[in-house]
Amino acid sequence: MKASLAAVLVLSEMLLPRGGFAEPLDSARASPADGAEAKPKVEQHYGVKLMVLHATHGKKAIDERIGSMPELEKPPFSAYERYELLVRTELPLVRQDPKPFRLPNGRVLKTRLLEVLPDDYVRISASVNQPRGKDFLPLLEVKARVGQVFIVAGQSYKKGILVLVFRPVKAEAGER
Amino acid sequence: MTLPTTTDVVLLHDGEIEPEDRRKVLEGLGRTERRHLRQLAALSEIVREVTGPRVEPPEDAVDRIVAYVAERRAREPVLLVSVPAPRGKVPKMAARGRAGFYAGLLAVAAAVGLWLGGPVLSAPGAPPRASALGASTRSPPSAEPAAIEAVDFGSGEGTIFVIESETGRTPVVWLLDGAGEAAQAHPL
Numbered sequence: 001m002k003a004s005l006a007a008v009l010v011l012s013e014m015l016l017p018r019g020g021f022a023e024p025l026d027s028a029r030a031s032p033a034d035g036a037e038a039k040p041k042v043e044q045h046y047g048v049k050l051m052v053l054h055a056t057h058g059k060k061a062i063d064e065r066i067g068s069m070p071e072l073e074k075p076p077f078s079a080y081e082r083y084e085l086l087v088r089t090e091l092p093l094v095r096q097d098p099k100p101f102r103l104p105n106g107r108v109l110k111t112r113l114l115e116v117l118p119d120d121y122v123r124i125s126a127s128v129n130q131p132r133g134k135d136f137l138p139l140l141e142v143k144a145r146v147g148q149v150f151i152v153a154g155q156s157y158k159k160g161i162l163v164l165v166f167r168p169v170k171a172e173a174g175e176r
Numbered sequence: 177m178t179l180p181t182t183t184d185v186v187l188l189h190d191g192e193i194e195p196e197d198r199r200k201v202l203e204g205l206g207r208t209e210r211r212h213l214r215q216l217a218a219l220s221e222i223v224r225e226v227t228g229p230r231v232e233p234p235e236d237a238v239d240r241i242v243a244y245v246a247e248r249r250a251r252e253p254v255l256l257v258s259v260p261a262p263r264g265k266v267p268k269m270a271a272r273g274r275a276g277f278y279a280g281l282l283a284v285a286a287a288v289g290l291w292l293g294g295p296v297l298s299a300p301g302a303p304p305r306a307s308a309l310g311a312s313t314r315s316p317p318s319a320e321p322a323a324i325e326a327v328d329f330g331s332g333e334g335t336i337f338v339i340e341s342e343t344g345r346t347p348v349v350w351l352l353d354g355a356g357e358a359a360q361a362h363p364l
Contacts, residue, residue, distance in 0.1 A: 017340075070341035070342060070343055070346075071339045071341055071346050072338075073341075074339050074341060076350065084241065113240075123325070128351075132215060134330065134331050135330035135331065136332060136351070136352060137327075137328070137329065137330060137332075137334075137349070138328045138329075138330045139327065139328040140324065140326070140327050140328075140349060141324070141325045141326040141327070142322060142323065142324050142325065142347070143322065143323045143325055144322035144323070145320070147251055148321065148322040148344075149322070149346050150322045150324065150346065150347045150348070150349075151339075151346060151347070151348045151349070152348075152349045152351065153348060153349070153350050153351070153352055154334065154349075154350045154351035154352060154353050155353045156353040160352070
């Protein structure tokens with residue numbers, strides 16, 4: 001067993017840096033045009049469609065404005081019977097100085113574009129912080145393709161929790 | 177009755193505890209300690225199966241473990257890991273002692289958990305994902321699932337897991353925002 005633990009510790013040293021906890025946001029790596037041929041192209045803009053849901057207990061009711069989300073029928077989301085759509089918005093994904101978005105509980109969400117990857121994938125970061133308070137979710141980095149959903153849930157709010165549903169989207173210049 | 181410490185849990189897992197102490201520790205195990213013990217056992221099993229009974233891990237241990245997890249993940253339910261607010265790199269081995277072993281193991285659990293949501297899940301043999309729900313808005317089913325690549329829970333705690341549904345795999349970061357909500361984060 002000691003051998004197992006030794007292996008685990010060595011692996012922890014090897015794996016965690018790959019997770020990117022301390023990786024700087026290198027603007028150089030974020031250029032989608034690196035190495036590309038000089039050719040006319042349409043600049044792509046990316047954003048994140050955000051739904052803020054309020055999950056509470058009570059008589060089962062899922063706000064029809066949420067649309068079809070089978071994730072809400074599965075644990076741990078199914079522990080809450082009621083889901084109400086509080087906010088539906090689109091946040092622009094930019095590399096610098098993202099515009100903060102105030103959540104219903106007063107915390108501030110920021111999303112940032114880190115990197116544009118081939119095949120409509122993007123690497124983005126998100127953070128949730130309490131103004132004049134301690135960090136809550138200082139860093140979250142996600143690689144997702146346009147249209148793929150990821151969820152950040154669990155913040156307490158009015159006898160329930162907030163469920164943030166993110167979906168990266170893109171729009172060509174001129175559409176936004 | 178004295179509550180077991182992290183070191184007690186590690187010693188129990190390693191079988192390096194006297195029978196009388198073992199009984200006391202077992203009696204004192206709470207929900208959290210039992211969950212940690214299960215995580216410890218599961219990860220040790222993975223390491224043993226991949227590396228074999230060696231004193232030092234092989235150079236390709238990481239690749240082998242990732243491939244193993246991907247293969248196993250394709251045929252078993254979602255692995256849920258709890259992450260006790262990892263911040264930065266894990267401290268050096270010499271400084272952490274036996275309890276630190278445990279922290280290191282949980283850190284690996286976090287790393288493996290992150291990878292479970294990543295491209296390795298699309299290894300050959302993985303079940304195909306069904307057509308996207310709200311197909312006009314979701315990504316094509318052939319795409320690799322979204323992956324949480326890094327997370328810092330700051331001074332709090334949270335859990336990372338993946339929900340499988342007919343639309344594919346959805347990574348979830350569940351924040352433990354107060355004791356009242358903590359229990360909801362351990363559904364499996």
